[in-house]
Amino acid sequence: MLLQTPVYNLKQFPNVYTPSEDSFLLLDTLEADMNNIIQINPDFIVEIGSGSGVIITALAAFLKNTRCFATDINPEACIATTTTSILNNTCVEACNMTFLTCFKENVFDIIVFNPPYVVTDSEEVFGNGVARAWAGGIDGCEVINQFLKSLPNLMSSKGICYLLLIKENNPQKIINILYGMKFNVNIVKQRKIPCEHLYVLKIYK
Amino acid sequence: MLTSKCMKGVNIGYPLKIKAVDLKESEVDFNPDFISRIIPKLDWTVLISAANSIGKNENLPENLLPEYEKNTEFLKRVHHVLLEIDVVNGELICPESGRKFPINNGIPNMILNEDEV
Ligand SMILES: C[S@@+](CC[C@H](N)C(=O)[O-])C[C@H]1O[C@@H](n2cnc3c(N)ncnc32)[C@H](O)[C@@H]1O
Numbered sequence: 001m002l003l004q005t006p007v008y009n010l011k012q013f014p015n016v017y018t019p020s021e022d023s024f025l026l027l028d029t030l031e032a033d034m035n036n037i038i039q040i041n042p043d044f045i046v047e048i049g050s051g052s053g054v055i056i057t058a059l060a061a062f063l064k065n066t067r068c069f070a071t072d073i074n075p076e077a078c079i080a081t082t083t084t085s086i087l088n089n090t091c092v093e094a095c096n097m098t099f100l101t102c103f104k105e106n107v108f109d110i111i112v113f114n115p116p117y118v119v120t121d122s123e124e125v126f127g128n129g130v131a132r133a134w135a136g137g138i139d140g141c142e143v144i145n146q147f148l149k150s151l152p153n154l155m156s157s158k159g160i161c162y163l164l165l166i167k168e169n170n171p172q173k174i175i176n177i178l179y180g181m182k183f184n185v186n187i188v189k190q191r192k193i194p195c196e197h198l199y200v201l202k203i204y205k
Numbered sequence: 206m207l208t209s210k211c212m213k214g215v216n217i218g219y220p221l222k223i224k225a226v227d228l229k230e231s232e233v234d235f236n237p238d239f240i241s242r243i244i245p246k247l248d249w250t251v252l253i254s255a256a257n258s259i260g261k262n263e264n265l266p267e268n269l270l271p272e273y274e275k276n277t278e279f280l281k282r283v284h285h286v287l288l289e290i291d292v293v294n295g296e297l298i299c300p301e302s303g304r305k306f307p308i309n310n311g312i313p314n315m316i317l318n319e320d321e322v
Contacts, residue, residue: 041242043239043242043243043246064234064236065236065238065239067243073316075312075314078312079310079312082310082311082312091233091288093311094311094312095312095313095315096312096313096314096315096316097313097315097316098316098317101315101317101322102306102315104219107246
């Protein structure tokens with residue numbers, strides 16, 4: 001194992017998403033693709049919607065010479081992320097924001113996002129509370145689509161984005177949208193678990 | 206790294222001014238190669254004014270030194286200012302709109318209201 005799953009404790013954070021199959025699939029993907037990540041020599045790494053912070057903390061622990069950032073719309077998740085990073089002796093700078101709206105453009109070499117992807121009513125996407133961790137609205141794609149729109153201005157020229165999806169999000173449709181935006185896209189991992197078929201897209205310029 | 210240009214009516218929104226109430230200094234392993242790689246990605250004058258505004262200039266020069274990659278002592282000071290000083294509590298202030306973004310426990314709150322975007 002290159003990437004250790006960090007220790008975490010969410011007892012104080014009842015409203016933060018508990019690392020689940022989707023989180024672990026992303027960790028497995030990052031581990032499997034680590035040679036490529038090392039090759040681009042990343043300086044700035046960010047996880048959007050970091051929740052407990054396990055993914056960005058695992059990266060921060062392994063990739064010592066990088067600056068690792070995390071954002072989440074849930075302030076409790078930002079505190080959970082910092083707490084997890086400190087617990088594992090790493091440094092992750094958490095920031096309470098939507099996507100990467102308040103960062104300078106095109107600075108990130110690696111972007112990781114496990115979005116809210118579950119098919120729900122649209123109202124749930126913009127409500128308050130825990131539902132925002134998973135509620136994705138129509139096709140589970142409402143948050144994902146907003147993210148895709150901003151993607152051209154987020155990554156550095158050598159940047160790579162890892163995005164988690166489920167079958168209901170219609171990965172092929174999303175891939176076509178990304179092709180239309182002149183990105184390269186591969187499905188780098190898939191996993192069927194009871195009730196969900198998970199995919200990870202690797203997106204690069 | 207942070208800006209408020211995503212706000213309606215704010216064109217540049219950079220650099221944000223920093224008001225520090227509490228600072229924390231910690232020790233981070235020094236890696237001269239990493240610091241040399243990061244320096245060209247920074248806006249040097251912004252770094253200096255940020256360091257000044259929190260009272261932690263560490264004698265950094267107004268202009269970037271030539272051949273800084275070879276100057277370990279200089280790289281150490283940049284390392285300290287960049288990586289070892291955290292604003293634990295304070296605020297970031299948009300240079301154009303004056304909008305304040307609070308920092309609590311080292312976490313800036315940059316969530317904007319609907320009427321701001
Ligand atoms: C499925 S959870 C993933 C949590 C964690 N990354 C993991 O893999 O265990 C999605 C996270 O994204 C956050 N989130 C939802 N919409 C967001 C947005 N527009 N910007 C930033 N974070 C968002 C939620 O608060 C939640 O923590």
